[in-house]
Amino acid sequence: MAQHAAGLNGRRMMSLPSLMLLAAAGALFVAALAHFACIAVGPRAYRLMGAGDSAARAAERGERGPHVAAFVVGSALLVVASYALSGAGWLPGLPLLRWVLGGVSLVLLARAFLFPLLRSHFPGNTDRFWWVSSTICLVLGGLLLFGAMPLWRVG
Template sequence: MQELARLSSMAAALLDAAAAVAHLACIFWGAHGLRLLGAGERIAGLVEAGHWYPPLISAAIGSLLSLLTAYALSGAGLLGPLPGLRPVLALAGTVFLARAAAVPWLRPLFQGNSIRFWRVSSTICLALGLLHLAAALGR
């Protein structure tokens, strides 16, 4: 069970880090990066207009995913123990699974996002949710 938790933590850390880099890179890529990731014309247009909202949201999500990367690395034993490790991993898993399942309710609120965005991001959230929960349960 501990080996499964360690492997799940390592895989979660890898995906968390990749998602963090993608979100933080959008701050520098601008509208083109957001379009590439399927975020939609509304958000891309805000970036082109110089609005503060898209970079702030990208930075916040990227920062949170970076923090989760550290927790997943801690769960894998690659970083020292972090406070509340098991509850944080379990909460992250629950939130990611909820996000994956909430597509029918979220899509109408973000109509500019492409179908590709919803499919890819929901699949990633599902994987992250399962990995974080497996990491938490195996601790």
């Protein structure tokens, strides 16, 4: 999993792919916290995150939909963060590690590049939401993809 090289003074240094997976795990954790914050703070947080007035108004009316969506996305982000930590060698090996990291990276990259086609299906989301979230998906997808590449090497 994690690859280390000897550094200055004999200390171990992590490889670039492991550092990429650690950076992805940290960013995924922060993104999960942002989704959970929407649940705790309520409509104001949904608006701040750019989820749109429809989600914020639904939360104001006491509907569960926005909270359920935020919880599911936040939980999924924590799971992927755990897989990134596993790939970096900070957690024990998780099942289907390279498949999960590879699959999630492709989904994130697809989400980043296909957002112009997705926008019409989610008309309540703001332009800021689409640009910021697509940029985050691009960065996270790239970090996971390049960080997980050594896991696919055979022999």
